Amino acid sequence: MQPEFVEYIPVLETHNAGDRVFISSILDAEGIDFFIQGEYVAPYLFNALPMRVMVRAGQVEKVKAILNDLDLSYTYAKR
Numbered sequence: 438m439q440p441e442f443v444e445y446i447p448v449l450e451t452h453n454a455g456d457r458v459f460i461s462s463i464l465d466a467e468g469i470d471f472f473i474q475g476e477y478v479a480p481y482l483f484n485a486l487p488m489r490v491m492v493r494a495g496q497v498e499k500v501k502a503i504l505n506d507l508d509l510s511y512t513y514a515k516r
Contacts, residue, residue, distance in 0.1 A: 443470075443493060444493070444494040445471075445472070445491040445492060445493060445494070446491065446492060446493075446494050446497050447474070447489045447490065447491055448490050448491075448492055448497055448500050448501060448504065449489070449490040449504060449509075450487040450488065450489050450490075451487060451488055451490075451509065452487055452488070453509070454488075456509045457473055457476055457488050459507075459509070460473075460490055460504065460507075460509075461473065463503060463504075463507075464490075464492075464500065464503070467499075467503060469492060469493075469496055469499070469500055469503075470492065470493045470496065471490060471491060471492045471493075471496075471500070472491050473488050473489065473490055473491070474488065474489040474491050475487065475488045475489060476488050490504075
């Protein structure tokens with residue numbers, strides 16, 4: 438059986454662990470397929486690297502609409 442290729446797109450970057458947990462809970466509740474790139478590495482590098490919320494390409498617009506009105510602590514590039 439051939440593995441299926443799934444494209445993930447970054448929709449938000451943050452250094453704040455609280456934002457990561459908040460965003461994860463919202464996306465889980467909405468049934469969104471996502472992962473957070475760097476969530477296990479960033480804290481050990483003194484948050485020098487951002488954590489990126491990665492979602493399936495077909496769900497990007499839905500996720501942007503969900504996250505658009507959130508009051509997050511610290512994000513990059515208004516992604």
